[in-house]
Amino acid sequence: MLKALHLYLTNFLSLIFPNLCPACGAELVVNEEIICTNCRYNLPQTNFHLQADNIVARQFWGKLRLEGAYALYYFTKGGKVQNLMHHFKYKGMHKIGNLMGDIAGVQLSKNEIFAGVDYIIPVPLHKNRLRERGYNQAACFAQGLAGQLNAVVEENNLIRTKATKTQTKRSRFARFENMKEVFTVANAEKLKGKHVLLVDDIVTTGSTLEACAIPLLEIPGLKLSIATIAYAE
Structure with missing residues (x-):
């Protein structure tokens, strides 16, 4: 009844x-x-978990020492993935990130590189942006991934030390300059010798992820991989 x-x-x-x-x-x-x-x-899945030399991985060749790189969907202007990401970032639908993480995690759990991840670190928001939005979209994605990869979300170890201007319409060089020395690691000892999966919502030029990766890769023995919900050309 x-x-x-x-x-x-x-x-x-x-x-x-x-x-x-x-x-x-x-x-x-x-x-x-x-x-x-x-x-x-x-939705347009990339299947990058099946391609070690996929487009995202190639973006970082010669720049970062990565174990693996991945994005779940292709992002096209005016497409369904853009609609999805807009609701996720700006309409308060944080559960989208959890679902995307779960879907991506199922794929990555079948890849031996990603299956060995110890910690998942979301790209951090500045405290002002976090207060404004109410949640970190990368952290929502990380939480969904963690359940499938049996990994721990390490949300407060990578710190954004200053706010930055929007990256929209900037060139790759300008984006990287905008992100220089923005991130620092709070507890490097905890990450020594671990495999860390650095995650964000969308990768375009890769400048933000690169800026996050630089201080992480200074940690002895740390292995780094990257995953995002979408890849935008």
């Missing part, structure tokens, strides 16, 4: 306040959560 009443109320409320898929805008039906079934299986 109570179960039937709950279902009735849920269906009634969905008529007034329909739950829409943040990627395509379609109304979610019963048993669909966060994104619709069609988007869950048809």
